[in-house]
Every structure is written in structure tokens, then in C-alpha cells.
Amino acid sequence: xxxxxxxxxxxxxxxxxxxxxxxxxxxxxxxxxxxxxxxxxxxxxxxxxxxxxxxxxxxxxxxxxxxxxxxxxxxxxxxxxxxxxxxxxxxxxxxxxxxxxxxxxxxxxxxxxxxxxxxxxxxxxxxxxxxxxxxxxxxxxxxxxxxxxxxxxxxxxxxxxxxxxxxxxxxxxxxxxxxxxxxxxxxxxxxxxxxxxxxxxxxxxxxxxxxxxxxxxxxxxxxxxxxxxxxxxxxxxxxxxxxxxxxxxxxxxxxxxxxxxxxxxxxxxxxxxxxxxxxxxxx
Numbered sequence: 001x002x003x004x005x006x007x008x009x010x011x012x013x014x015x016x017x018x019x020x021x022x023x024x025x026x027x028x029x030x031x032x033x034x035x036x037x038x039x040x041x042x043x044x045x046x047x048x049x050x051x052x053x054x055x056x057x058x059x060x061x062x063x064x065x066x067x068x069x070x071x072x073x074x075x076x077x078x079x080x081x082x083x084x085x086x087x088x089x090x091x092x093x094x095x096x097x098x099x100x101x102x103x104x105x106x107x108x109x110x111x112x113x114x115x116x117x118x119x120x121x122x123x124x125x126x127x128x129x130x131x132x133x134x135x136x137x138x139x140x141x142x143x144x145x146x147x148x149x150x151x152x153x154x155x156x157x158x159x160x161x162x163x164x165x166x167x168x169x170x171x172x173x174x175x176x177x178x179x180x181x182x183x184x185x186x187x188x189x190x191x192x193x194x195x196x197x198x199x200x201x202x203x204x205x206x207x208x209x210x211x212x213x214x215x216x217x218x219x220x221x222x223x224x225x226x227x228x229x230x231x232x233x234x235x236x237x238x239x240x241x242x243x244x245x246x247x248x249x250x251x252x253x254x255x256x257x258x259x260x261x262x263x264x265x266x267x268x269x270x271x272x273x274x275x276x277x278x279x280x281x282x283x
Contacts, residue, residue: 015058029054037061044278083113104125114224120225226254232259235262
């Protein structure tokens with residue numbers, strides 16, 4: 001299947017996306033996880049050949065530009081970028097799909113713009129991590145202290161591409177080397193004496209404000225469209241009570257467990273089963 005790189009401007013920031021399929025097909029906007037990029041869908045998207053799949057690089061990830069100097073990254077700001085992408089492509093309504101952090105952003109986008117989202121596909125996530133109200137002062141303090149040191153942060157440099165791929169495979173949840181290589185194909189850049197990550201180092205800084213569980217529940221209650229939630233049976237979220245409890249608060253949610261890890265949509269052993277579940281849901 002032919003692919004195409006897209007560039008758009010949203011709020012003064014150039015965002016990149018990767019597209020599979022013809023523009024006359026029904027659209028799926030796909031959102032990647034934290035520190036991943038649009039290549040997260042390199043295996044899954046071609047399986048959804050009856051659709052036009054547009055995978056966004058969030059700001060600071062992949063080929064998208066960084067947010068301006070001095071700014072923090074906040075999860076909810078990505079909702080602007082999702083809607084901005086849809087507007088730029090003249091998509092009045094579309095299927096929205098997200099993995100991990102992208103599933104959280106997809107949740108909040110769909111809840112806030114239900115008339116734009118025909119169906120919602122969530123992989124290994126529903127909403128985002130929540131924090132009790134009493135922790136808010138310390139959360140903000142930590143974010144302010146980290147921002148003061150932002151200029152001193154330096155990205156790691158790897159002597160070879162293979163060394164970087166090995167490092168990526170050992171990140172949270174763990175992924176295979178071949179899956180890590182796919183992410184690194186869009187996530188690495190040449191640096192002095194080797195390779196480093198394209199992603200903005202500020203993405204690793206603490207958020208200045210977390211949603212409470214009550215606020216997350218408010219978004220879940222607003223999901224009026226059909227929702228498919230896929231989780232991996234070997235993922236660190238496999239036994240998450242929070243994930244299961246949140247799914248029960250969504251009016252039309254189908255929860256499917258499939259063999260695989262946190263990146264089951266990207267792994268060679270599991271992506272076809274994920275594609276099959278999505279195709280059955282979208283029929």
C-alpha cells in the first residue's frame with residue numbers, strides 16, 4: 001500500500017503525519033503512544049486497506065516540530081492538534097484510533113467532539129493516569145522545578161543505530177527488536193558521534209496538572225459512539241482494575257483481550273489479530 005507524508009500547521013507548529021490509502025476512502029486518524037511516533041502503525045495500517053489511515057506525529061515526536069521554547073507539553077493540548085489535522089484534511093467525521101497515551105488523547109477528543117467521531121478504537125488505554133486532588137500542589141511544584149532545569153537536559157547519544165534500537169526495546173513494557181526498529185526508523189536522527197532521539201527532551205518532564213479520576217469519568221460518560229477497547233494479555237495493563245472499571249462507565253464499549261504485549265498492534269506475532277478485531281468492530 002502506498003504511503004504519503006503530510007505536513008500541516010496547527011497553532012503555529014508544523015505537524016507531520018503518515019497516510020496510507022486513497023483520500024476517497026473512509027478515514028481513520030491514528031494516535032501513537034508517549035515517545036513513539038506515526039511508525040507505530042506501520043504494520044497495522046496496511047491491514048485496514050478499506051480505509052484511509054492517517055497517523056499523526058504529536059508535537060515533539062517523530063517528524064513534527066517542537067512546541068516553542070519555554071512551553072510545557074500537556075496531554076490535553078494534543079486534542080487541538082487532532083482536531084486541527086481533521087480540519088486541515090476536511091474530515092467532518094472519522095474513526096479515531098489511539099494506542100497508550102494516544103488512546104487517552106483519543107478518549108478526550110471523542111468525548112469533547114462526539115459529532116466528529118463515528119467510532120472509537122482504543123488500544124491499551126482509556127483516559128489517562130489520574131491524580132488525587134490533594135497531590136495537585138506537589139505535582140505543580142515538581143513541574144516548576146523541572147522546567148527550571150530544562151536547559152541543562154541532554155539527550156543520550158548512541159554510537160550505532162542498533163544500540164539505539166536495543167535501548168528502545170527495553171523501554172516501559174518492553175518490545176521486540178524488530179518493533180523497536182520500526183519506531184526508530186522515524187524516531188532517530190544523526191548526532192555528533194552517533195544517533196539520538198528526534199523527540200523533544202521536554203516530553204520527559206512532569207506534567208504541571210493531572211486530571212482527577214472524577215474528571216476522567218466525566219469524559220468517559222460523554223462517549224456516545226461505539227467504542228472498542230483492546231488490551232494485551234501479556235501487557236503490564238493486562239490486570240488493570242482501572243482499565244476495566246473505566247470501560248464499564250462507557251455506554252457502548254466492547255472490551256477485547258488478545259495475546260500480546262503493550263505494543264500488540266505493532267508486534268509481528270500479534271498485529272494481524274488486532275487488525276481482525278478492528279475490522280470486525282468497524283463493519
